Amino acid sequence: MGKNEFLTPKAIANRIKAKGLQKLRWYCQMCQKQCRDENGFKCHCMSESHQRQMQIFGENPDRVVDGFSEEFENSFLDLMRRSHRFSCVAATVVYNEYINDRHHVHMNSTKWATLTEFVKYLGRTGQCKVEDTPKGWFITYIDRDSETLFKDRLKAKRLKADLVDEERQERAIQAQIERAQCSLPSTEAGGSDDQNQEEDPKLDHNLNGGKVAFLLQPTLAEAKAVKGGVKLGLEEEIEGSTSKRERRSQGKGY
Ligand SMILES: [Zn+2]
Numbered sequence: 001m002g003k004n005e006f007l008t009p010k011a012i013a014n015r016i017k018a019k020g021l022q023k024l025r026w027y028c029q030m031c032q033k034q035c036r037d038e039n040g041f042k043c044h045c046m047s048e049s050h051q052r053q054m055q056i057f058g059e060n061p062d063r064v065v066d067g068f069s070e071e072f073e074n075s076f077l078d079l080m081r082r083s084h085r086f087s088c089v090a091a092t093v094v095y096n097e098y099i100n101d102r103h104h105v106h107m108n109s110t111k112w113a114t115l116t117e118f119v120k121y122l123g124r125t126g127q128c129k130v131e132d133t134p135k136g137w138f139i140t141y142i143d144r145d146s147e148t149l150f151k152d153r154l155k156a157k158r159l160k161a162d163l164v165d166e167e168r169q170e171r172a173i174q175a176q177i178e179r180a181q182c183s184l185p186s187t188e189a190g191g192s193d194d195q196n197q198e199e200d201p202k203l204d205h206n207l208n209g210g211k212v213a214f215l216l217q218p219t220l221a222e223a224k225a226v227k228g229g230v231k232l233g234l235e236e237e238i239e240g241s242t243s244k245r246e247r248r249s250q251g252k253g254y
Contacts, residue, residue, distance in 0.1 A: 007092060007115045007136060009108070012099075024099065029068060029109035030057055034102070069110040075101075076118075077127060080141040088129075091119045091137040 013023055026035040028044055030053040035041040044050055057064045079098050095115050098104055112118040119137045123130030129140040 009114070012092070012095065012115070024106055025108065027106050028053075029106050030054065030064075032103060065109065065111055068105050069112070072105040072107065072110045072112075072118075075104060077122075077141070080128065080139070081143075085141055085143060088131070088138050088140040090135065091115055091130075091139050094139065 009024070013025065023037070026037060026041040027033070028035070028041070028050060031044070031050055033044055033050075035044050076094065076098055079094060083097065084094060092115065099106075107115065107118065110118070112121060116137060119128075119130050119139060122128040122139060126142060127144075128142055131138045131140075
């Protein structure tokens, strides 16, 4: 139990006294009034203003204590963040720094009876890494802000990687489709068939426009038409070629 004597209110009060600060126990949190000694504190407690404050406290003591506890916790953690962000430090060191502010929320107004209790609470709630050593409780601030930032950045990175993967996959699929299209002979024939169809109007124009032009191209047109018709099995194409052949035979008749 020897190590815990360092954390008792008496020991802390003694250290404060040594530093020239007032006794913590003669401080009235509700009125934020520091009294010199027991007598002064008793006098304060009889005062009308204090009675009024105590009436407020009596109406909702839990809420008042919760409010003070929250303020105490926030201020304490602020100090940790500001002064001991990356170090493992004795809880009493932080506490002594904390109470240096004359108007700090006093621990006896909070739900924590001792600093040890508060330190254990910090560990339990994951706000500090706490360690019980032969030299007392040591605490390390857990930097949630940068931890959250780090996690967010990691998440964004992962999301980006997923997107890149997706894109890569899409491209691979697209390439596969293109390769498959290239290796298919029927689609290749279809490609040249399109060219034939584009040539057909010209051919028709030639047929209608002048016999000379038509007479120069019969075998070529016929070959193309037959090729398209057989390979694709398109009736339209066959019909087209027969009609051309008919027209051609008519032409030959002249
Ligand atoms: Zn008071």
